Amino acid sequence: xxxxxxxxxxxxxxxxxxxxxxxxxxxxxxxxxxxxxxxxxxxxxxxxxxxxxxxxxxxxxxxxxxxxxxxxxxxxxxxxxxxxxxxxxxxxxxxxxxxxxxxxxxxxxxxxxxxxxxxxxxxxxxxxxxxxxxxxxxxxxxxxxxxxxxxxxxxxxxxxxxxxxxxxxxxxxxxxxxxxxxxxxxxxxxxxxxxxxxxxxxxxxxxxxxxxxxxxxxxxxxxxxxxxxxxxxxxxxxxxxxxxxxxxxxxxxxxxxxxxxxxxxxxxxxxxx
Numbered sequence: 001x002x003x004x005x006x007x008x009x010x011x012x013x014x015x016x017x018x019x020x021x022x023x024x025x026x027x028x029x030x031x032x033x034x035x036x037x038x039x040x041x042x043x044x045x046x047x048x049x050x051x052x053x054x055x056x057x058x059x060x061x062x063x064x065x066x067x068x069x070x071x072x073x074x075x076x077x078x079x080x081x082x083x084x085x086x087x088x089x090x091x092x093x094x095x096x097x098x099x100x101x102x103x104x105x106x107x108x109x110x111x112x113x114x115x116x117x118x119x120x121x122x123x124x125x126x127x128x129x130x131x132x133x134x135x136x137x138x139x140x141x142x143x144x145x146x147x148x149x150x151x152x153x154x155x156x157x158x159x160x161x162x163x164x165x166x167x168x169x170x171x172x173x174x175x176x177x178x179x180x181x182x183x184x185x186x187x188x189x190x191x192x193x194x195x196x197x198x199x200x201x202x203x204x205x206x207x208x209x210x211x212x213x214x215x216x217x218x219x220x221x222x223x224x225x226x227x228x229x230x231x232x233x234x235x236x237x238x239x240x241x242x243x244x245x246x247x248x249x250x251x252x253x254x255x256x257x258x259x260x261x262x263x264x265x266x267x268x269x270x271x272x273x
Contacts, residue, residue: 013060014099017040018099020043021099024039029096033068033092037069040061067091178258183219183223186219187252187254197244198241199241200240201216201241222257222258223252226247227245228245229245
């Protein structure tokens, strides 16, 4: 099983070999195989000195270079090969073809990488059918003088009617309910009833709106906290029963209670901070 080594400059043996050939300004079709082999082996020795584990691919190419070098140093073979009509095959032919194929693949990979970088910030949108907007010609409003006068008169009449309505009527906004007013209302309700009466929480709601329920619930909690009211609930989602507490309600002051509640909340926030 081969192990792919990624060096700081070279990735694989062919990348190193191409670098050596280009640095020596050699033609890839006429490689000085002896010189390139020595440089290649020297670089492999240097990588061993750096304690870099070489893959089998580097060793296979080294063996191939040594084979080609020895083949070029040996004299011609048989008489048939030395005859004038026979052309001896260059031992470097296979290596040249592999290098050319590697350079083509590397150039294609570089082009694809540049294309990827260029398209990283490009976002596409699916094509939409806009024929509904282009199939109809532009339509122009064609009005005669009388139609234009009638339309403008209608516009003025509508504008005058809106202005008269604004002068005659006014928008009434509901006054925002406060904790002070709601606690005063609850106090008055209990003062009008017997001290031992138990009221349903719903009897303390002036209306069925959500905001009234929230304000009333907070007011009851504050009065329970100050021991002016007691609350009992016997089950989840059960009826909330409210009764008078240990402190008399005739001495209850909503303004003072609201101020004390605000001071308590400020003190708790400072403690948490």
